[in-house]
Every structure is written in structure tokens, then in C-alpha cells.
Amino acid sequence: MYGLCDSFGCSKNTNIRLKLPAVCFIWQIAMIILFGIFVRYNEESDTHWIEHKKTKRNLSDIENDFYYRYPSFQDVHVMIFVGFGFLMTFLKRYSFGAVGFNFLIAAFGIQWALLMQGWFHSFGTGKILIAVENLINADFCVGSCLIAYGAVLGKVSPVQLLVMTLCGVTLFAIDEFIILNVIHAKDAGGSMSIHTFGACYGLAISWVLYRPDLNQSKRLLGSVYHSDVFAMIGTLFLWLFWPSFNSAICSHGDGQHRAAINTYLALASTVLTSVAISSLSKDKGKLDMVHIQNSTLAGGVAVGTAAEFMLMPYGALIVGFCCGIISTLGYVYVTPFLEKNLKIQDTCGINNLHCMPGIIGGIVGAISAAGATEYVYGSEGLAAMFPMVPRLQGGHQAAGLCVAIVFGIGGGIAVGTVLKLPIWGDPADDNCFDDEVYWERCCSSGHQ
Amino acid sequence: MYGLCDSFGCSKNTNIRLKLPAVCFIWQIAMIILFGIFVRYNEESDTHWIEHKKTKRNLSDIENDFYYRYPSFQDVHVMIFVGFGFLMTFLKRYSFGAVGFNFLIAAFGIQWALLMQGWFHSFGTGKILIAVENLINADFCVGSCLIAYGAVLGKVSPVQLLVMTLCGVTLFAIDEFIILNVIHAKDAGGSMSIHTFGACYGLAISWVLYRPDLNQSKRLLGSVYHSDVFAMIGTLFLWLFWPSFNSAICSHGDGQHRAAINTYLALASTVLTSVAISSLSKDKGKLDMVHIQNSTLAGGVAVGTAAEFMLMPYGALIVGFCCGIISTLGYVYVTPFLEKNLKIQDTCGINNLHCMPGIIGGIVGAISAAGATEYVYGSEGLAAMFPMVPRLQGGHQAAGLCVAIVFGIGGGIAVGTVLKLPIWGDPADDNCFDDEVYWERCCSSGHQ
């Protein structure tokens, strides 16, 4: 493997003994310095809370935002680290890479996200004051980078992944700021800002990093029985906690409550149509684990933007119904098409799970915002939900979706170009999808 | 396999390419229509909450029922999908079927349960108004069907499972309405309505579907090392979150608090006696994974009905103590007896984990209700807990238990008879316990 490729700088030198530690140390030290300068506790996580709550109509401790959001935060946290991590363990020889690199880039990303998102919301004060809502937002932000990881799973080095995450978080923070604070679109569950952006970003990177001779390692691009069971751990924890994901930063009270219900329903509906299409697509009606692992989640993606709205229970079911169909058909038809015709190699099929359902989610959000009426929302409810006239809000939602797509594709092409430089230690074509390149394997030869 | 059996309608034609998609699509469309007609948000999940809370002594947002129950809901949700799903992955060749079909039928069942349970509690108003408590109840309802799945694991087709779930949810809703609203029994953790009913339902179906020649596939009716470890994921998440299960719909405040404590203690006690009996039952005192995976949970089942009562910490320990013994002895003696003498083939041993402990739970509930005194409960506490005189309450509890058994056995025989029709695509005897019949396997031959 190293015979033809001894000099430093050769793109197939996968020795990362200097690069990876250097990046980890330098970036982590930078984080410590920046946190030292900028980050402090806010009034709900600071010892001054004891004084603060007296000034606010004698709040009870239970009204600290911690108790509103911490259970949801922990569910989201499980999704990011266990959900995304295990979902990608399906490859027969890349489980360490899936769960381990996911862990690494998420742990870095949440720190950088706290800074980037903080800067955008602390103009003037100079300090970033953090609390549980910031932790949730940081996890969300990293989620978009983990989605992008799905497209390049098995084909990149951990150093490339860290660069992808650094740039991805930066782009996400700008993108999110424009969508939420400039355009004033609503996007509680992040259909646009997390899923559409993250998927476009990953697909664009994968397009730039296209490997024409990847079929050399195609024998590794499959699963074995138990790696598929491991992946189901990821699927189920994502599916289960998605109601928390979509409701985590909704408004207190009915907002969180309704978002959780809508997501619960959309996801249930998706499972049935995913199974139906999966069975239809195969000989003798057998089910395909790839569809069950992925497409069953599409409803959660697509209901993200509108989860907080008065989508109505049947509306959520309809969204889930459509997305299960579209996502499963995506695995059957669109993924092969993308690879053959557009030269986009998408290891996990993020186009089907995040891109298409995310765009649908943005559209559903725009339509349901445009159609909001005082009759349904009540006058106070409507005013609280939408900062402007509903019809106008619909237009702004649509604008937000476009921003997410543009940022994802543009940013992905730029970052992909950087990642193409032959200095990052990425694997040769025939070492793809085998994590032995980056992970010590124990001497025993008995394992599969 | 298909040589002798080509024509449509042959019971051993396992091709479900038309049946499964048809059932999924039609039923899901029916759900959408019925939800469109009947289901709306209630006053705590609707945008009118902002007005509603003002009318109720100026409630804080934190007093929205969402914050009382959502953490418990998520724990229950994990139990239903990860707990039950992975508990059944122990078979060496049926992990996809276990976790995948569990996922499918639960996702369908929760929708149908929201409707069925809703109709029984919305007489007059015409609309089903849902909130987080409804989601918990839907999960509970589906739990009973997943218990029943345990009896027939590996022997039925997904179409049969969907029919079992449709009918099971319907029966559950009626059964539950009679127990809770007609008889006015208490059953917070569902020892009677969920576990006893579900287990009787599953065992009766398994009895009707008796396969005399099943020993052809007996070689597959065992586990391998790593499938047993997967099953422990299910066991542990069930065991851990059972306190949430039993307390999820208890009354606010001390009710939820006490139910969680009682369940925690009962489960701890069960583990020790399960281990003791398991060790006693084997040569050299070795432990049997089947017992550890299942019997350790029996205390949670048995403390369900009485969890909210003043059972006292030692009372909970005693319940757990007895159930660990009975459940483990059940695996050693009762399961083989049922198969040989009563022709009930019980793949997962649900008789030992749900039926016997569920009945014990019903009896414990009746006794502890009958023995309730004002001395222990306080006058206000007693009035809040029991709608009638305690001794009378004890009788009503016993009546509730009988209803659950009758519904389970009767319903199971009826549904089993329908499932015996040779149209559902169930596997031949020698294809049982191998999910290859319904699941695409990747081409690699390297997996176990």
C-alpha cells in the first residue's frame, strides 16, 4: 500500500500521526482561549440566579429554563452521538470509523458552534452568555455536519472530517443567522437550516471528491447481519427522540407540546409507507434493511419546520406518508442515478433521508405559514407565532429554504476543493470503507 | 421451497409483495382520513393555551402537562421500540424480524390506539383532543400487542402481525375502557390491562396456530453469543425505564413519585431471585441468559397495578422477590409443559414474563386496595386515590383482572382463527425462526 507512495504529500499516505494530533491540540487550545475571552454563564446558570429570580415576579426554581429544556436536550444529545453514530455502523468494516469519528467531530463541533452561534447573538455585549438552549443549538449545528459525514463515510480521513466540521459549523451559523434573524423565517426542527443545508453541503463535497475507481472497494460497501442490527440502534434512537429534536427550542408550553405530537405522528406514518415501498421494490416482497434504517426517519425531517405550527394531526400524518414513499424511492432510483449521472457518491444516502425530505419540510413550512388564520390560531396565538402577516411569512419561509440550499451547495464546493488537496491523509480507492487504515485492530484473526 | 407450492393462496407462499404494501397503504390512508375527521389538539397543545392558562388561576407554562409527563413518555417510548424490539433479537437468525417487525407494528398500532382510545373518551364532543398523555396511552396499548408478538416470534408473517395488532389494539381499548371506566379499577402500570391481557392474547393465538412439526427448525430456536448481548440492550432499557412506565400516567406529584420508587425497588429485588433460581436450575450453578434477559423484569410487571398505592418499600421488594422466583421457574418448568401438554408454543416465554406476573400484579393490586386505610393514606389521600370504599375497591380490582383474562383468551382465539386462513404469507415449518423469508440479505456469505 505504501510502496508507490513514500514521500510526504502523496495523497495516499494515510499516516496521520502528526496531522491529527496537531489539529486536535491546536484547535482545542484555540477553543480554550476563545472561551476564556468570550463565554460566560447567563443569568439562569450563574450563581446570581438567586438574585435574578427575585426581580422577576418571584420565580420558582422550577421556572429556570433548565427544567423546560434539559430533558429534550438530553434526547437530542443521544441522537447526535448514539443516533448518528450507530446509524452509520452498517458497513461491515467501518463501524469504528462510523461511531468513533462521529464522536470526534461532534465533540469538536459543539465547542465551535457555541462560539459561532454565540457571536451572532451577542453583538454589543461582547460576551456570549450560555445556558441549556445554547447547548441544544450547538448539538443541532453539529447535526448538520454529521449529516454531511454520511455522504463521505468511508472515503475521508479524520483530519478531513475535522476541517469539514470547522467549515460546516461556520457556514451553518451564518446560514442560520440569515434564515432566522435576517429573513425571520421559522425553523424549529431545522428542516431547512439543519437537514437541507447539511445534506447539500455533504453532497457537494462528495461531488468534488468524486472517486471514479471506487468499485475496487465495492465489496466492502455492504453490511453483515450484525452490523445492520447495530445500525438499528442508531435508527431507533433517532426515531424515538425526534419529537424532542423538533420541540427542543420551541416556545414554552403549547409550542413544545404540539411540536412533539406532530413529530410523533409524522414518524409513525413514515414507517408504514417506507415498508410498503421497500417490499414493492424487491423480489418476493422482501424488505431491505437500508430502507428500514433510513427512510423511516424521513417524516421527522420533513415535519421539522412546521412542527410548531397548527399543522393538525392529520397534516403531520400526510407529511410522513409522502416522505416515506419519496425517501424509499430515492434509495431505489435516485442514489444510483446520482452516482452514475451526476458523479455524486453518497455512502449513506443522505440525499434520500435529509435533502429531499428537508426541502419538502421547507415547502410544508411555507405553505402552512401562508395558510395560518386567526380562526385556527386564535388572535393571541397567531400574534405569538408569526412576527408578520401569514402570507408574507410564507414567502419568507420559501426564501429561507433557498438560502439553505445555496449555502449548502456553495459552501460544499468550496470546502470540497480544499479537501481535495493531497495533504489530508485520505485513503486510496481500494482502502475505502475499511477503517483499518485509521484504527488499530487487535491481533486476533478470529473476528469477522 | 416453492416447488410444491406455486398457486396463490397456498399457505406456504411467503411472497408478500402485494399483500404487505396493500395493507400498509390502505390502513395508513384510513388513518389519515380518520385523523382528519376526529383528531385535534387539546387545550394544552393548542395555540389557545396562551388564553387557556389565564383562565386557570394564571398558570405558569411549566404547569402544562407536557412538563409533568414528557420525560416519562420518552422513557416509555424507548421501552416500546428499543426495549421490546431488542429483547426479541436473541434468536440467532431472527434479529431483523424482531426489531424490524416490532418497529412496523408499533408504528401502526400507536395511530390506531390514539383513535380507539380517543373514541372511548370523547363521547358527546365528537372530537378526540390529544396531548402527551394520549401518546403515553397509545404506547401502552401497543405494548400489549408487542407482548403478544413474543409468543409467535418467528412463526408469522408481517401481514399477520399487522392484523394481530389491529385487532389487539381494538380489544385492548374496549378491555381498558371496561376495567378503568366501567368497573373503576385502578391499573396505572397496566399489570392487568397491558400485561395479563397481552400475554393471554398472544398465548391464545399461539395455541390456535399450533405447529406440530416445528422441531424441523428447532436448530434455529436458539441464540448465539452476540445475539444474546443484543437482547441485553432490550432487557436493560426495559428494566431501567420501567419506573417511568408504571408512573407515567399516575396522578401529578406524589402519585408519580411513589410509583417510580415502588417499581425501582421491585425490579431490584427480582434480579436477585432470578439469578438465584437460574443458578439452582443448572449444572455447576451456571446462569442462563434467557432467565437474566426476561425474569429480571417480572417485578416491574407485577408491581404495575399497585405501584401508585401505599404499597410500602418492603411491599415492593416482596412482590419482586416472589416474581423473580415464579418467572424463572416458569422458564424451567412451565414453558416446556405448555408446549407438550397444552400445545402452546411460546417463543419468548411471555407466559413467564407477562402472564403469571401480570396476574400476580392484579392480585397484589386487589389486596392492597382492599387493605387501604385512612391511617396510612390520610383522609384526603385516601379520597383522592380511591373513588369508593377500599374493600369494595378490592373487589373491583379482582373483577378487572378477570375481564383482562377473558378478553385476552377470547380475543386471541378469535383472532388466531382468522390468522389460520392460508392467505397471510406465513412461513413453512422449516422456515420458522429464519428471517430470510421476509428480509433481503446482502450477498456476502461471511456473516454468521
Added chain:
Amino acid sequence: MYGLCDSFGCSKNTNIRLKLPAVCFIWQIAMIILFGIFVRYNEESDTHWIEHKKTKRNLSDIENDFYYRYPSFQDVHVMIFVGFGFLMTFLKRYSFGAVGFNFLIAAFGIQWALLMQGWFHSFGTGKILIAVENLINADFCVGSCLIAYGAVLGKVSPVQLLVMTLCGVTLFAIDEFIILNVIHAKDAGGSMSIHTFGACYGLAISWVLYRPDLNQSKRLLGSVYHSDVFAMIGTLFLWLFWPSFNSAICSHGDGQHRAAINTYLALASTVLTSVAISSLSKDKGKLDMVHIQNSTLAGGVAVGTAAEFMLMPYGALIVGFCCGIISTLGYVYVTPFLEKNLKIQDTCGINNLHCMPGIIGGIVGAISAAGATEYVYGSEGLAAMFPMVPRLQGGHQAAGLCVAIVFGIGGGIAVGTVLKLPIWGDPADDNCFDDEVYWERCCSSGHQ
């Protein structure tokens, strides 16, 4: 194996058919009796809550401590049973023993912990009044025994483990009482009382039980690919829920809030430095799964004592930064050193994950307490946090750390000496790290 060793009392008779059931039954009956005499519900989990809350400025049900702490309790519960259990499944032939014995001793330990901890806090009243905070403390207490299990994993019998747990819980309760109530040190996340104590206890036992000929079973002292993936389930759930662990018993409001934030940050930082050192320590910069599974958690351990303090976000990052380095270097250099030079065989490397980071945590706690100022905490905040002058508090913190070390080492030597008696059914040297000695294996030879 039994040829040379037939008589009862031979230390290599691993038949535990009488001993294990006897211990389980007798101890569980003792628990029931002691709970019957001593344990009752407290005013928040008793039916008298309905009266109690009226006497306290008309509390809302949501202010029942259950709603402040139950979500954290469930997270801690997952860490104890899934986290610790699965973290130890990494050995290729000891997954049943890891997850199964972890389950057994934790289930016993929480009962005994409720009693021991209760007795220390119920002088005078005669009754132990329990609520959700007691359950959390019981889980914490058992955590220290599970840490100790890590040092002797694969080398002891379940009977020995139960004795270790009985004594460990007893020592913990005394140790904790001295640290928190006599010395008045603060230790919310248990860096000293849980991690330092537990690790010293386990290492001392392992030292007493030193097996010079263990290299006979060294071939089993490794992992296979999928056992490492199982272990990552443990790692991730520990990592994810550690913010709940460190905040679970902090003061309501800002205390819990801040402890969660500090732990989240410390853990994120640890991941990067663990990865860096792991990569540096190997040829070609490959990562070692042992480091990723364990050292990534060191930041959570080390931030335990100071989590509730105004450590500042950058302070938490620095603690995590250092511990990732120290813990990973520990695996590379200290573990082999301990085995060769000090005759301490540490199967899981608890010295690196719990002992060294725990001591660092104690020191960080002492320093940050000593440096606390009214400027940072506010006058009310400082008074609420520290019962005495900060500088004095720093000294008390340091004293607490010494107590934990002394109790751990002293207790471990004493208990180890008892466990050396040849009556407990421990395995011969060449049966270590293979759980077949205590677990029934199914007949199939195909599994790994």
C-alpha cells in the same frame, strides 16, 4: 479442569450452585426485613403530599422534587446499568459476565445503599424516608462498586462480586458521610467519594488478588471487532449522560444548570486530547479503541467536584483538556507499569479513567473553592454555595480527597484479604476472561 481439584474448598472449584443462590436469597430476605423496619416514603412521595403542599406556601405539584430530579435520575440509571455494563463488554469472551454481573451487583447494591445512606441521615427519627434523591444517591454509591469491578473484571466469581459490593457500599456510605457531613466538603459529581474511592478500592483488591500466572489467559484479554462496538454503547451513554450525573443532586435552579454545562464542556474537550494522544502513541497514527472507549470520559470524572462551582466554561475545557492527555498516557504507560512493578492487574484500566482523573477532580475542587470570591459568586450566591470561608473550604476539600483515598486503599486491602479465601468459587488462571465458567452457552459452535 476439575480433575486435580475435587474437594470442596479448593479455590478452583467454580461450582457456585449452592453459594450464589444462598447469598442471593439470604441477602434479599435481609433487605426485605430491614426495609420493613426502617424504610418509608418521605413527604413528597407519600399520599400526605396533598396536605403537605398546602402547608408550604401552596406549592404546585410541579414543585415536587420528583420533577426537579427524575429526568436526571433516569439518565444516571442508564449510566449505571447500560453505561458501566456495556463499557466492560469489550473482552472477546466476557460480555455476558460484564453486562450480567454488573446488573446483578448493581441491583443488590442499590438496596443496601438506600439502607446504609439512609441510616447515616436518619439519626433520631428512626425511619429512613426515601424519595427520588435517595434513588440517585443509591445509584451513585453503586457506581463506585462498579468502578471497582472494572479492575477485577474476568478474574472473580459473582459471589466475590457480591461480597465486594456489600463491603464497598458500606465503606462508601461511611466515607461519604465523613466527606460531606463531618468535613463539610462539596462533591456533587463524586470525583472524590465515587471515583477516587471506587478506583482505589478496586485497585487495592486487585493488588491483593494478584495472579502471577495470568498470562495463560492473555490470549483472551483482548477484544474482537464487534465486542468493541458493543463497548462503545457503554462509552457513549456514559459520555452523554454525564452532565446529568454531575448535576443530579446539585441545588435546584442554577446549580443543576451550571453543573450540566460544565460537564458538557469538559467532556467535549477530553475527546480531542484523547484522540490526539492515542494517535501519537501508535505507528502511523492509528487510533486505539481502548483509549476512545475510556479516556474520552476522564473529563467528566475530573469535573465532578467542581461542576457546581463557578468554574467558568473555559475552566471546564481546561480540566477536560488535561485529563484526556493524562488518562490516555495512563493507558500507554501507567497500566503496564502498575502490572509489572506494583503487581496490580487492572483489566479495564480504572486507574486511568477513575483514579487519576478523580484525584485531579478533588484538587480542582479544592483550588476552585479556595479561589471563590464574592465578586464572581455574588454575596447571596457565595453564602448559598459555601458553608464556610472559601479559603477554609479549599482545605476541607483537600481533606475530603485524602479520606477517599485512605478509605479506598484500606478498605480494598481488607476486603481483598477476605476475597482471597478459597471458598468463593473464583476461576483458575487459565479460565480467567472467559465467562463460560459461570454462564450456560448454547450448544451451537458457530458463534464467536
